[in-house]
Amino acid sequence: MAHHRVRIAPSPTGPLHIGTARTALFNYLHARHVGGTFILRLEDTDVARSTLEFEKDILDGLHWLGLEWDEGPEVAGEPARGPHAPYRQMERLPSYAAAAQRLLADDLAYPCYCTSAELEADRASREAERLPPRYVGRCAALTPEERRTRERDGRRGALRFRVGEGVVAFDDIVRGRVEIDVANLGGDFVIVRADGTPLYHFTVVVDDAAMEITHVIRGEDHLSNTPKHILLFQALGHAVPRFAHLPLILNPDRSKMSKRKSQTAIDDYIAQGFVREALVNYLALLGWATGTEEEILSLPEITERFDLSQVHKGGAIFDRERLEWINGQWIRRLSADELIDRLRPFIEADLVAGRIEWMPSDDELRSLLPVIQERLPTLGAIGDLVGFLWVAELDVDTAMLIPKRWDHATTLAGLEAAREVIADVRDVVFEADEMEPPLRALAEARGWKAGDLFMAIRVAVTGRTATPPLFDTLVALGRDRVLARLDHAVEVLAPS
């Protein structure tokens, strides 16, 4: 197989799903690793559920992940580019009609006039006999005359594909040899609805053939349907592509990952502040490993090492804790400019939500980076970490202000004394190095543990018990605000 052509074929019936993103990633990795072509095709034949908004969401999400495709629509609603355009199934209807016509002409498919009531009755009776569901073939041998009669009665037939008999076998790149007796396929299956719209199993084959797809890399949930596709490729006279069925991403209970039991929308992860490098890194390592002990890898590094035949067979539970760890690893690897750029939207979101009152400048963020970069599990955690810097006043109460080992009076005395010490450093530059020695000296002079004094100050100026290092925090706040917040805390504690 000279040139590899692979595709991701999402349905715009929902926002970009973790599973779709992972399948797209593996297709991308394979294509880039072998120097092939990565195609994006939108399977929008489920008109009732497909929307342009979902289409946009999916394209945006794939772009965000950095999985650029070589052929397909670039922007939602816009014409697609590539030698096999269009890449949107609803714009390819004539090709399905032509393929259907050929199958009909060759008698490889036939019109079926069964009503849904009849089919339902068939299903019920087979179930009563404890037999697997299967189309009974009522319309399989209708004469041209019988068909005409039904058409005259105003009945419109769906098109059924003749399954025939025999065993379909194929060598799956991840699973090895798979053999399925077509007798288990459920009989002749519908490829075109009575209203003329084509069904998934049919469009996917017509398009994969037309787009000269050489490797179909998709989720394991399609494994059982693969014989139907192979039969169709053969009936249409096309070469059958290679298949690679990826293990599923699972809910914690090991069922197929679903919206109901897990967070599945890529959007949600983006909104929480996961970075693309981490998502890509994590997803690549679900069902595949380098075989070495390397774990933190960039998209190019993964591409270089990727090998479809090394992909696992068993499904993998989506582990958010591990994703968070990888996210932290990547946040720490980001450059200052890069991190500031990516943090900004999250700070803006905090502003809009009223959690902070103004936006920090780039310079302020840059000076904060040394103490926040290693403390951010996600970009979205920025507000929790240092949001106290960007509000005018703090909400602190007595209980919160008193350190564990201290009592009310000690805390009051400690904060008053600390206020004086800090006010006294006015002659020098307000820097961390200048404040620590005098405050330590104060603690020693009064017989306090420095940690307790620091904790009281920390809560007074930040409203929290967990913050970046205290003296860096004081500098970030600035002398005036530090003194004002200490005064306020003293007021809160002072007997009135």
Added chain:
RNA sequence: GCCCCCAUCGUCUAGAGGCCUAGGACGCCACCCUUUCAAGGUGGAGAUCAGGGGUUCGAAUCCCCUUGGGGGUACCA
């Protein structure tokens, strides 16, 4: 029900007959560092390799059965 697929620490995985008294990572627990929180460092607990039969001098690795789990079975994709 029927068909298909799968099975190594809680989780992600390394392992392609002897290197395995099963390695790494996340998480967890200690300790170190330390003003809190992180990060980092060190150490620890954690898997009779689902169970049972084979094959072999030797099996986590090969074969069979059982069990468990998952997927598919639409005029959804």
